[in-house]
Amino acid sequence: DAKTTQPTSMDCAEGRAANLPCNHSTISGNEYVYWYRQIHSQGPQYIIHGLKNNETNEMASLIITEDRKSSTLILPHATLRDTAVYYCIVRRSGSARQLTFGSGTQLTVLP
């Protein structure tokens, strides 16, 4: 699975959009981009995933560049409860493959 690079930490004002970048320059054609987050003292939580097209669900939007070498997770209206470590994971297709976590980005939403 391709390696990802994320900033160590980011701050965001409550109510504003949080844009979390991820570089995955060695991604291959059959690898998906997944985002999970981990709130303090909890297990990781799935947010969203995508292959080529931009994706949106009730939690977030995922924007993948045309060359697929980077992506951005967008939390449209960040709240204090969104403070967490956000993990960008690239994962080859195929059922039930493990998740390879990096160090993630610590997002702190400020009041």
Added chain:
Amino acid sequence: EAGVAQSPRYKIIEKRQSVAFWCNPISGHATLYWYQQILGQGPKLLIQFQNNGVVDDSQLPKDRFSAERLKGVDSTLKIQPAKLEDSAVYLCASSPSGVAGGPQETQYFGPGTRLLVL
């Protein structure tokens, strides 16, 4: 739908003692994972089961760690004897194991067991 259950939530032991963690995955999920998360790091896979068979245990320290998933449902992870460096959070996750990239591949995590070895 009930989530992944783990127990105990916290455990403190002395080095060289043994300890066991229990996981009950989401009903119907075929795949079960155990991850170890050391403070300040992302989770790292220890072992993966598909039903009651082991799919990947390449990162499991087999001299001290063991895991089983009897009847393809609940699972137990054991450490014997424990070392100081085993202090970590042990996370259990499950997934339905379906079509590549579909929602079936999403992993659902339990709250974890926090182990402190003194």
